[in-house]
Amino acid sequence: MAAAEKQAVTGAGPFNGLLTWIDQRFPLMETWRSHLSEYYAPKNFNFWYYFGSLALVVLVIQIVTGIFLTMNYKPDAAQAFASVEYIMREVPWGWWIRYMHSTGASFFFICVYLHMFRAMLYGSYRKPRELLWIFGMLIFLCLMAEAFFGYLLPWGQMSYWGAQVIVNLFDAIPVIGPDLAIWIRGDFVVSDATLNRFFAYHVIAVPLALLALVAAHLLALHEVGSSNPDGIEIKNVKDSKTGRPLDGIPFHPYYTVKDSFGVVVFLIVFSIVVFFTPEVGGYFLEHNNFIPADPLKTPMHIAPVWYFTPYYSILRATTDEFVLWVLAPGVVVFALFLIWSLKKSATRIAVGVIAIALLAGLLNLDAKVWGVVLMGTSVMIFFFLPWLDRSPVRSIRYKGPITKTALTLFVIAFFVLGYLGTESVTGGRTLAAQIGTAVYFLFFLLMPWYSKMDKCRPEPERVTWK
Amino acid sequence: MKALVVLLALAAPLALAAEEPVRLDSAPIDPRDVASLQSGARSFVNYCLNCHSAGMMRYHKLLDLGLTEQQVKENLLFTTDKVGELMNVAMTRKDAKEWLGTAPPDLSVIARARGADWLYTYMRSFYRDPESATGWNNMVFESVAMPHVLWTLSGQQVQVERKFGNMEQAEAIGRQQKNAWKIDVLTPDQAGKDGERFILKTIRTETAGSLSQVDYDILVRDLVNFMTWMSEPNQVTRKQVGYVVMLVLLVLLVLTYLLYKEFWKDVH
Amino acid sequence: MSDQSRVNHSRRSLVIASACAGGAAAVATTVPFAASMLPSERAEALGAPVEAEIGPLNPGEKMTVEWRGQPVWILHRTKEMLEEIKQTDGKVADPKSERKKDDLTPEYARNEYRSIKPEYLVVVGICTHLGCSPQDRLKAGPEAFESQWTGGFYCPCHGSLFDLAGRVYKNKPAPDNLKVPPHTYLSDTRILIGEDKKRA
Numbered sequence: 021m022a023a024a025e026k027q028a029v030t031g032a033g034p035f036n037g038l039l040t041w042i043d044q045r046f047p048l049m050e051t052w053r054s055h056l057s058e059y060y061a062p063k064n065f066n067f068w069y070y071f072g073s074l075a076l077v078v079l080v081i082q083i084v085t086g087i088f089l090t091m092n093y094k095p096d097a098a099q100a101f102a103s104v105e106y107i108m109r110e111v112p113w114g115w116w117i118r119y120m121h122s123t124g125a126s127f128f129f130i131c132v133y134l135h136m137f138r139a140m141l142y143g144s145y146r147k148p149r150e151l152l153w154i155f156g157m158l159i160f161l162c163l164m165a166e167a168f169f170g171y172l173l174p175w176g177q178m179s180y181w182g183a184q185v186i187v188n189l190f191d192a193i194p195v196i197g198p199d200l201a202i203w204i205r206g207d208f209v210v211s212d213a214t215l216n217r218f219f220a221y222h223v224i225a226v227p228l229a230l231l232a233l234v235a236a237h238l239l240a241l242h243e244v245g246s247s248n249p250d251g252i253e254i255k256n257v258k259d260s261k262t263g264r265p266l267d268g269i270p271f272h273p274y275y276t277v278k279d280s281f282g283v284v285v286f287l288i289v290f291s292i293v294v295f296f297t298p299e300v301g302g303y304f305l306e307h308n309n310f311i312p313a314d315p316l317k318t319p320m321h322i323a324p325v326w327y328f329t330p331y332y333s334i335l336r337a338t339t340d341e342f343v344l345w346v347l348a349p350g351v352v353v354f355a356l357f358l359i360w361s362l363k364k365s366a367t368r369i370a371v372g373v374i375a376i377a378l379l380a381g382l383l384n385l386d387a388k389v390w391g392v393v394l395m396g397t398s399v400m401i402f403f404f405l406p407w408l409d410r411s412p413v414r415s416i417r418y419k420g421p422i423t424k425t426a427l428t429l430f431v432i433a434f435f436v437l438g439y440l441g442t443e444s445v446t447g448g449r450t451l452a453a454q455i456g457t458a459v460y461f462l463f464f465l466l467m468p469w470y471s472k473m474d475k476c477r478p479e480p481e482r483v484t485w486k
Numbered sequence: 487m488k489a490l491v492v493l494l495a496l497a498a499p500l501a502l503a504a505e506e507p508v509r510l511d512s513a514p515i516d517p518r519d520v521a522s523l524q525s526g527a528r529s530f531v532n533y534c535l536n537c538h539s540a541g542m543m544r545y546h547k548l549l550d551l552g553l554t555e556q557q558v559k560e561n562l563l564f565t566t567d568k569v570g571e572l573m574n575v576a577m578t579r580k581d582a583k584e585w586l587g588t589a590p591p592d593l594s595v596i597a598r599a600r601g602a603d604w605l606y607t608y609m610r611s612f613y614r615d616p617e618s619a620t621g622w623n624n625m626v627f628e629s630v631a632m633p634h635v636l637w638t639l640s641g642q643q644v645q646v647e648r649k650f651g652n653m654e655q656a657e658a659i660g661r662q663q664k665n666a667w668k669i670d671v672l673t674p675d676q677a678g679k680d681g682e683r684f685i686l687k688t689i690r691t692e693t694a695g696s697l698s699q700v701d702y703d704i705l706v707r708d709l710v711n712f713m714t715w716m717s718e719p720n721q722v723t724r725k726q727v728g729y730v731v732m733l734v735l736l737v738l739l740v741l742t743y744l745l746y747k748e749f750w751k752d753v754h
Numbered sequence: 755m756s757d758q759s760r761v762n763h764s765r766r767s768l769v770i771a772s773a774c775a776g777g778a779a780a781v782a783t784t785v786p787f788a789a790s791m792l793p794s795e796r797a798e799a800l801g802a803p804v805e806a807e808i809g810p811l812n813p814g815e816k817m818t819v820e821w822r823g824q825p826v827w828i829l830h831r832t833k834e835m836l837e838e839i840k841q842t843d844g845k846v847a848d849p850k851s852e853r854k855k856d857d858l859t860p861e862y863a864r865n866e867y868r869s870i871k872p873e874y875l876v877v878v879g880i881c882t883h884l885g886c887s888p889q890d891r892l893k894a895g896p897e898a899f900e901s902q903w904t905g906g907f908y909c910p911c912h913g914s915l916f917d918l919a920g921r922v923y924k925n926k927p928a929p930d931n932l933k934v935p936p937h938t939y940l941s942d943t944r945i946l947i948g949e950d951k952k953r954a
Contacts, residue, residue: 295728
């Protein structure tokens with residue numbers, strides 16, 4: 021029997037007996053070894069590699085503070101706003117729990133965006149890590165949903181009208197839109213029914229999905245092993261005697277120790293916000309949200325919270341003119357380009373058919389619809405990165421000038437779009453957002469070509485400490 | 487601010503008469519000034535609680551301002567008889583809408599929504615307007631439904647308009663004001679024969695009130711100070727805890743850093 | 755290797771120091787969470803002492819006042835009722851209210867009539883068995899549950915009996931006398947329930 025053959029646990033001092041007892045009935049030591057003490061991670065992780073563990077820390081913070089908020093929050097349109105103030109004023113330490121939760125929400129996105137950027141820098145999504153990337157993208161989608169549902173709960177003006185605007189987007193879908201929007205809301209406008217169900221999604225449904233996806237994400241990572249800033253596989257060079265990767269070090273104690281330092285640095289930044297500037301000038305806690313929701317009065321300036329603004333910008337940039345003069349010709353040009361560069365006739369025909377269908381849609385459906393489509397696509401397109409990137413090397417360190425320029429332009433576009441999303445619409449700003457949108461999409465759409473033709477440098481055999 | 491003004495001025499031909507946002511005065515509040523907070527509490531209870539509620543604020547919390555329960559009971563308890571009660575008003579929202587046209591908003595967190603500067607400027611920007619329903623108007627909040635509750639203290643002001651040919655001149659005069667001021671920019675068509683497109687709107691006291699302008703400003707300052715405190719009564723505690731937490735985290739930072747460096751000596 | 759042992763020593767002390775500091779910080783972090791579960795200011799406000807006007811209460815009448823969500827009875831006892839209390843000394847389980855003194859019977863109620871003023875009984879109207887609210891059976895006379903009934907309270911849930919001083923009868927499911935809440939007389943006609951000391 022496996023249990024009788026297992027070695028007794030050593031090195032745990034007085035706990036050896038207990039741990040052995042558990043280990044004979046539960047894969048305790050096996051888990052410890054394969055995921056911590058004998059999980060070999062590359063030794064050259066740099067600053068960008070902190071954000072995965074930090075995202076996990078924020079998840080824990082959100083869940084714990086969320087539980088305690090739920091003890092006093094009332095998911096009822098008549099009581100929600102006041103119950104949040106009740107927590108802020110009258111529940112002992114309630115203000116701290118609330119601020120941690122609101123700050124945590126924003127920091128979750130900061131960590132996740134930086135974590136995703138790391139993947140883009142070092143090609144962490146490349147084979148064999150495509151599934152890892154897909155799980156990560158699914159986590160990102162869940163995170164956006166979680167933030168969206170959670171933001172309605174304080175029932176302030178921004179909560180209400182933000183939800184109203186976004187649910188109305190579903191209204192724009194042809195044929196099924198209006199009924200779908202009513203089904204989502206549970207009412208003809210955002211109301212108490214909507215609040216209650218968003219509460220259920222936010223507190224139970226999405227967190228469960230998130231936990232499952234995070235577990236899948238970590239399992240997928242450990243299955244293939246972590247990549248590193250040089251993008252090379254450390255498993256390619258192993259010690260002849262032990263079989264361990266020469267450039268690998270056990271996660272415990274090296275990265276448990278390094279990450280605990282990272283966590284403390286993070287907590288310092290986090291605490292500065294929580295204790296000294298929880299509103300962050302209105303970016304983390306919006307001023308208008310301190311006005312109770314009023315279905316009869318729309319605030320002058322509805323903007324989503326900062327982490328959604330790039331996509332909001334893309335939505336607003338998609339005007340009738342943009343559809344007519346940029347998207348339609350763009351589809352035509354791109355389709356022709358694809359047809360010219362692809363060889364198989366079946367694919368060429370498919371491309372042609374899709375292009376014609378798209379064109380018909382672009383010219384006949386409202387720009388509003390295409391705004392929603394583009395906004396959705398701007399997120400979904402990330403899923404395809406592992407297959408768009410055809411570079412022979414993984415890491416930006418060894419890629420050529422075209423890729424470096426493209427990535428730089430993408431980052432600038434992302435920030436510009438993000439900033440524009442916080443401001444009101446003007447002619448000049450719309451033009452800037454349209455340019456940003458074009459850069460954003462071209463980064464992905466042209467990648468199969470520029471990643472291939474770019475002049476790369478040879479990758480090293482062993483990791484480097486840049 | 488000036489860039490925004492210039493930009494809007496340039497964009498004016500594209501739009502109707504462009505309205506400048508009112509330049510807000512910086513509210514000289516000091517959240518540590520307990521005397522100011524107490525005075526503001528008194529003003530708030532005496533003048534505001536008749537129409538506005540502060541339904542998320544408990545009278546008991548006023549003890550944090552250094553008052554005793556007895557002082558609160560004697561001087562500040564107007565709408566109820568229990569210190570443990572919330573600062574609600576007897577007027578229901580329905581009645582309020584009927585009598586005043588719109589329900590006066592709850593003021594518990596108004597300072598977080600509008601900001602102290604806005605409130606400070608607002609309370610000092612009322613002027614007589616015979617065309618409005620209440621007889622009053624406000625430079626910060628056009629056509630506001632709220633009458634100038636403190637007019638006996640501040641006296642009666644009127645709005646004065648002056649036309650200028652360029653923005654700099656208008657601004658220069660504007661900045662000399664002790665009260666709120668704003669500049670409306672007309673399009674060249676609307677400007678009329680003299681071509682002066684920049685209308686400076688200021689406030690002038692016509693009839694003095696029981697307080698001098700300086701004293702009235704102090705009263706408003708204290709009131710806004712109180713309302714800022716009321717919108718987040720735990721803000722002082724928050725910062726105090728913050729300093730302690732930073733100290734603890736700094737200690738942990740040193741320890742974890744040393745630990746990290748110690749273990750990573752092995753790694754080359 | 756001597757180098758090795760030196761490295762191990764300092765490493766060990768660092769680990770211990772960090773673990774202790776981190777552990778202390780972690781424990782300190784749980785305190786606010788646990789504290790947040792204590793009664794909030796609203797609960798405190800709702801649990802605040804309650805004033806009762808006893809002026810209009812005639813002899814023989816009982817009024818009920820809510821304090822902390824519980825019914826508090828104020829019974830204006832007649833002279834006959836006070837006599838009847840003497841007769842039940844033998845029938846009640848704890849005639850001198852010695853059981854759980856600190857919980858159930860404050861100092862000023864540790865007397866024959868379990869009250870500050872003999873004519874007013876102030877007790878929490880909740881049976882000490884499982885929490886039902888007993889019914890009034892204030893008049894003396896034969897009852898189904900007790901032929902020599904001298905007046906008091908009958909709990910319908912499991913049949914516990916209490917006399918006119920709130921003392922529980924022997925051999926009944928309820929173990930204790932009815933609780934006398936902290937209270938004080940603000941004047942001859944006003945009782946403050948929930949607090950002993952007079953508010954200034």
